[in-house]
Amino acid sequence: MSSLRWQPPCNPDGGKEAYHMNKGELEGKYEKAKGNVKEEAGEVTEDRDLEAEGAAERGEGHAQEKLGEARRKAGEAVETMGEKIRDE
Secondary structure (H helix, E strand, C coil), X not given: CCCCCXXXXXXXXXXXXXXXXXXXXXXXXXXXHHHHHHHHHHHHHCCHHHHHHHHXXXXXXXXXXXXXXXXHHHHHHHHXXXXXXXXX
């Protein structure tokens, strides 16, 4: 039996500070994963409609994830700017 341990998500920017996904990023990742599963199932079963549906969901999930990421980064920038103003 392997010894798996939960690890917090790593910061995609490479920093060591905590990284928290927002709802849009999380839902986008879910849609991407769901799309990948459908796409693979379509390939295995040779169901081109299911494969296309999965590819579309994967694309929608990617867009949703990127929009969520942009919102998070914009919010972080506003917070940083507020902190700098407050510290002056």
